[in-house]
Amino acid sequence: MTALLRTENLHKRFGDTRAVDGVNFTVNEGEFLSLVGTNGAGKTTLVNLISAFLLPDSGRIFVADRDITYLSVEERIRAGIARSFQLVNLFDDLTVLDNLALAIFARERKTSRIFRLADRDAAVMGEALELLGEFGLRDKSAVFAGGLAQGERKLLDVAVAYALRPRLLFLDEPTSGVSTRDKAQIMDTVSSVVRNGKVTAVVIEHDMDVVFKYSDRVVVMHEGRFLADGPPEQIRRDPNVTTYLLGSDVSE
Amino acid sequence: MTARPAPWSGRRGVIIAVAVVALFLFPFVASTYQTQLLTYGLALAIAALGFNLLLGYTGLLSFGHSAYLGAGAYAVALMLRYWGVSSMELFLLGGIVFSAALAALFGVVCVRHTKIFFGILTLALSQVLWTLAYKFFWITGGTDGLRVPFAKLTLLGGAIKFDGADAFVKFIHSYYYYVLVVFLVCVALMWLIVHSPFGKTLQAIRDNETRARFLGVKIWRYRWLAFVVSGTFTGLAGTLWVPLNGLTTPEILYWPQSGKIVFFAVLGGFRNFLGPVVGAVIYNYLEVYAIASTEYWQITLGVILIVLVTFLPAGIVGSAIRIYEWLRRRKEGRA
Numbered sequence: 272m273t274a275l276l277r278t279e280n281l282h283k284r285f286g287d288t289r290a291v292d293g294v295n296f297t298v299n300e301g302e303f304l305s306l307v308g309t310n311g312a313g314k315t316t317l318v319n320l321i322s323a324f325l326l327p328d329s330g331r332i333f334v335a336d337r338d339i340t341y342l343s344v345e346e347r348i349r350a351g352i353a354r355s356f357q358l359v360n361l362f363d364d365l366t367v368l369d370n371l372a373l374a375i376f377a378r379e380r381k382t383s384r385i386f387r388l389a390d391r392d393a394a395v396m397g398e399a400l401e402l403l404g405e406f407g408l409r410d411k412s413a414v415f416a417g418g419l420a421q422g423e424r425k426l427l428d429v430a431v432a433y434a435l436r437p438r439l440l441f442l443d444e445p446t447s448g449v450s451t452r453d454k455a456q457i458m459d460t461v462s463s464v465v466r467n468g469k470v471t472a473v474v475i476e477h478d479m480d481v482v483f484k485y486s487d488r489v490v491v492m493h494e495g496r497f498l499a500d501g502p503p504e505q506i507r508r509d510p511n512v513t514t515y516l517l518g519s520d521v522s523e
Numbered sequence: 524m525t526a527r528p529a530p531w532s533g534r535r536g537v538i539i540a541v542a543v544v545a546l547f548l549f550p551f552v553a554s555t556y557q558t559q560l561l562t563y564g565l566a567l568a569i570a571a572l573g574f575n576l577l578l579g580y581t582g583l584l585s586f587g588h589s590a591y592l593g594a595g596a597y598a599v600a601l602m603l604r605y606w607g608v609s610s611m612e613l614f615l616l617g618g619i620v621f622s623a624a625l626a627a628l629f630g631v632v633c634v635r636h637t638k639i640f641f642g643i644l645t646l647a648l649s650q651v652l653w654t655l656a657y658k659f660f661w662i663t664g665g666t667d668g669l670r671v672p673f674a675k676l677t678l679l680g681g682a683i684k685f686d687g688a689d690a691f692v693k694f695i696h697s698y699y700y701y702v703l704v705v706f707l708v709c710v711a712l713m714w715l716i717v718h719s720p721f722g723k724t725l726q727a728i729r730d731n732e733t734r735a736r737f738l739g740v741k742i743w744r745y746r747w748l749a750f751v752v753s754g755t756f757t758g759l760a761g762t763l764w765v766p767l768n769g770l771t772t773p774e775i776l777y778w779p780q781s782g783k784i785v786f787f788a789v790l791g792g793f794r795n796f797l798g799p800v801v802g803a804v805i806y807n808y809l810e811v812y813a814i815a816s817t818e819y820w821q822i823t824l825g826v827i828l829i830v831l832v833t834f835l836p837a838g839i840v841g842s843a844i845r846i847y848e849w850l851r852r853r854k855e856g857r858a
Contacts, residue, residue, distance in 0.1 A: 353737070363731070382745075383748075389723050
């Protein structure tokens with residue numbers, strides 16, 4: 272397998288806390304990978320470092336062997352990295368269709384077009400509607416994003432990041448704050464779209480049932496370091512993971 | 524569930540067509556004075572339109588738009604005095620270039636900040652300009668200002684001049700249509716801008732700057748461009764306003780003038796495209812009649828502002844639409 276993303280000895284401290292402590296992280300092309308760990312394990316910080324939300328104290332980040340450590344957010348998006356957020360980040364006063372269209376306009380570098388109606392760009396609007404169909408949100412296209420239910424907001428959040436057509440998509444807790452039934456629906460949809468689109472995905476997730484069901488590989492973090500890395504079955508049986516993360520009932 | 528208000532959109536075309544026809548017929552049924560008042564209102568409405576690109580669509584509250592109103596006005600006065608220009612078309616060009624250049628310069632300083640810091644910077648820069656207009660009196664005329672007599676003005680490349688016995692009446696009627704056409708072009712242009720990918724991007728930045736950044740949008744560049752467009756529209760308003768007033772003084776650059784533009788947007792409703800336009804026209808009438816009826820006219824306007832913010836935060840147009848929607852839903856409920 273080819274490594275799409277590679278970090279070398281990545282460090283990030285907040286005061287005395289080592290949020291990310293010498294992490295060497297590899298994501299292979301085409302993987303659906305889950306990043307798990309207790310609260311404060313450093314998962315979101317790691318994604319923040321890779322997506323340029325934060326700059327590392329030391330270490331390097333490579334995408335397809337290109338050093339992106341100090342590239343800006345825009346440059347990293349051009350390099351193929353997109354992300355969603357733990358707390359849903361949408362444009363609430365724009366319609367669902369406009370939320371998605373905006374991501375496509377941004378990807379196509381059309382956002383500076385000032386004397387053309389956005390709605391008249393058939394290519395962009397057509398693709399936006401198609402994507403909404405894939406995410407099961409087509410009948411909500413005219414609804415303002417602020418008026419969606421939580422599960423739909425989560426899906427739209429992922430769809431907006433996916434519309435950038437990244438090579439590597441980071442999803443920060445795409446099922447947090449939704450019911451168990453909605454979780455399955457969201458993950459079925461996300462997994463299906465991402466795999467069909469041949470996009471490499473890294474999902475931060477707390478629900479271990481979700482993690483074991485959908486992931487090709489699971490990476491476990493604890494206190495800023497990697498505790499375990501392997502396929503779901505191996506992680507399920509790993510004694511370190513059992514001690515720090517899962518609890519005895521899961522390993523039975 | 525909140526959705527795009529389609530039923531309202533269906534009737535919008537008819538309402539706009541009726542309003543445009545009414546505006547064109549207005550001088551035939553109204554007195555010269557009323558026509559003059561509405562001309563003022565339409566000129567100021569262009570400023571409100573520009574101002575609201577920042578407030579309503581980009582989420583930036585400027586307290587310094589008097590700078591661009593004044594830039595447009597002073598561009599006319601200076602061109603007339605020092606270059607002997609009389610063509611209104613050249614004045615429009617000069618006003619646009621001068622206010623756009625000023626907004627481009629001030630924008631670089633302001634748009635890297637948001638909220639109160641943005642507001643304070645815009646206010647401070649407009650006050651710098653106000654001070655310069657006072658201090659450089661040998662150029663600007665200081666407190667006396669610079670005169671822009673309508674008699675020296677020509678419209679449509681010199682085709683329309685104002686002399687003879689009824690010169691003032693002729694000026695008001697001709698100039699009303701001139702301002703009306705520019706106003707309608709500005710409304711159409713701004714409508715296009717806010718519905719363009721650029722306009723949608725501004726709204727995205729307003730709603731969620733972080734997410735917009737993570738779509739690859741260079742936030743400050745878009746804010747700057749919005750600032751320049753906004754300042755240019757406001758400058759154009761100043762250019763159209765000054766021949767009506769016949770004079771420009773540093774007062775046009777002073778902060779209460781910026782406050783008035785904010786008032787336009789709050790009065791009409793800044794979350795609606797035409798809200799600030801309606802607000803500007805109504806404010807103009809309010810101010811004129813308040814001044815005519817009481818020496819405490821500022822109190823009258825202050826009370827209106829307090830009542831508006833307290834009871835009608837969506838402004839006149841926003842509230843009218845809400846009432847319309849409520850009545851429509853009620854009617855549908857009964858059916």
